[in-house]
Amino acid sequence: MAKEVVKSEIELFVISKAKALREQANLSQSELAFKLDVSNGFIGQVESPNSPSKYNLDHIDKLAVIFSCSPKDFLPETNINK
Known part of the structure; x- marks a missing residue:
C-alpha cells in the first residue's frame, strides 16, 4: 500500500508562493x-x-534572489497553525 505524502500547511504556502x-x-x-x-x-x-x-531554507534564499524579493516574502504574515 502506498504511503500518503503529507506536506505541512506552511510548506504548501511556501510552494504556492514560489509557484505563483x-x-x-x-x-x-x-x-x-x-x-x-x-x-x-x-x-x-x-x-x-x-x-x-x-x-529548504537555502532554496528560499536563492528564490528570493531570483525573484528580487525578501526570503520573508515566502512566509505568511501570521502563523498558519493557530
Missing part, C-alpha cells in the same frame, strides 16, 4: 531549476502534492 512567482515571471519549471541549481525534475516534484520534495 515562477508563473508571473513566465519561467518554466526547468528554467527555474537551472537558476536554482537543482535537477530538472525537482521543481515538478516540489509542486506535486504526491511528492515529499519541498524547498
